[in-house]
Amino acid sequence: MTEWIIPLYKIYTDDEDVNLITKIVKRGNNWAIGPEIEEFENAIKNYIDVDYCLTLNSGTSALHAAFLAYGLGPQNDIVVPSFSFISTANSVSFVGANPIFADIEESTYGLDPELLSNYITPNTKAIVPMDYGGLPCRINEINQVAKNNDVLVIEDSAEALGSTIDGKKVGSFSDSSIFSFCGNKVLTTGEGGAVVTNDKKIYEKIKLIRSHGRMDSKRYFDNVEQSQYLELGYNWRMSSITAALGISQIQKLDKIISMRQNNADVISKTISKFPEITLPLSPDGFKNIYQMYSIRLSNKNIRDELHNFLTTKKIFSKVYFPPIHLTDFYKNKFGTTSNQLPVTEKISNEILTLPLYPNMTSEEKSYLTNSICEFFESKIT
Numbered sequence: 001m002t003e004w005i006i007p008l009y010k011i012y013t014d015d016e017d018v019n020l021i022t023k024i025v026k027r028g029n030n031w032a033i034g035p036e037i038e039e040f041e042n043a044i045k046n047y048i049d050v051d052y053c054l055t056l057n058s059g060t061s062a063l064h065a066a067f068l069a070y071g072l073g074p075q076n077d078i079v080v081p082s083f084s085f086i087s088t089a090n091s092v093s094f095v096g097a098n099p100i101f102a103d104i105e106e107s108t109y110g111l112d113p114e115l116l117s118n119y120i121t122p123n124t125k126a127i128v129p130m131d132y133g134g135l136p137c138r139i140n141e142i143n144q145v146a147k148n149n150d151v152l153v154i155e156d157s158a159e160a161l162g163s164t165i166d167g168k169k170v171g172s173f174s175d176s177s178i179f180s181f182c183g184n185k186v187l188t189t190g191e192g193g194a195v196v197t198n199d200k201k202i203y204e205k206i207k208l209i210r211s212h213g214r215m216d217s218k219r220y221f222d223n224v225e226q227s228q229y230l231e232l233g234y235n236w237r238m239s240s241i242t243a244a245l246g247i248s249q250i251q252k253l254d255k256i257i258s259m260r261q262n263n264a265d266v267i268s269k270t271i272s273k274f275p276e277i278t279l280p281l282s283p284d285g286f287k288n289i290y291q292m293y294s295i296r297l298s299n300k301n302i303r304d305e306l307h308n309f310l311t312t313k314k315i316f317s318k319v320y321f322p323p324i325h326l327t328d329f330y331k332n333k334f335g336t337t338s339n340q341l342p343v344t345e346k347i348s349n350e351i352l353t354l355p356l357y358p359n360m361t362s363e364e365k366s367y368l369t370n371s372i373c374e375f376f377e378s379k380i381t
Helices: 017-025 035-048 061-070 089-095 139-149 200-209 240-251 253-272 300-312 328-334 341-352 364-381
Strands: 052-056 079-080 098-102 124-127 153-154 176-180 193-197 293-297 349-352
Touching: 017 124, 017 240, 035 052, 035 193, 035 240, 035 364, 052 061, 052 200, 061 089, 061 153, 061 176, 061 193, 061 200, 079 089, 089 098, 098 328, 124 139, 139 153, 240 253, 253 293, 253 364, 293 300, 293 341, 300 349, 300 364, 341 349
Parallel strands: 079 098, 079 124, 124 153, 153 176
Antiparallel strands: 052 193, 176 193, 293 349
């Protein structure tokens, strides 16, 4: 196992995280279903300014649950990006629907609203845009296309809690949105996810779906009466211990975002002198929270060479994301091929995610940027 001098990410934590978890452990009950879950959900919905929030055990479960709640399934087409983590498309397959891969645009790396209508069929029921790396997609334009075609928008905001467009938080634009709290996210609980919406019916459906289809007037282990099971459901609940981490983390979320932005600025100022590099994007009015710090190189060869060079320096970098439509599973099942999404494939060949985290030291930033400078200066000599 490589001991990285600079890992891709580090989790920002403090004593409050430990104290809240310790409190739950010491009380000796309600580790699974306790009051912290509702408290965390309320904190999320208030932060985003939506009516409803439900936490789940992962962002993937959250997206899957949202699809089920809206009744999506076989015979339905769902438009998704290929430039995303694979669960965006897998969740479509989980419900038996057909993923329709659409191309992206270069200002946000999100779905291209100018092209979206080309991918909508008579069977299309939903569009699932993704907010890449902490930067919002062009969700207002995407919502307009959806409205014109009478389809849902379920936004995959797994990477974007805290990002905004003109001051309005991601998660408050679409029919529903999901978030992930996986270990590399800006707000992390180790694993976890959430669905946010203003639709009470969807909220009530997901409450059933995430907990065995069970309708409880009280928490399960506080209820001496028999539960009612109204439909098929899953065990997708978030635990109280996980929610406690979320409560602590969301209280310092804006601080964490500011730290990430400051570190991104330092890195960008140093490496911006190289014309082969396109820095992370931030269109006017869009707040990038830098869940990832992803640069583009002028071509695949330079990208791969830099990636390998950084590895020799024990600096962790990674390609986020390879195109989903070119994975073996999707090629074999759906017959997807190369060259069908030219912008997606171009960006995937040029993108490289560099280390970034809130408590990145000056020495770590210098080692990273000096290594990148060394790579490009060696090309000149």
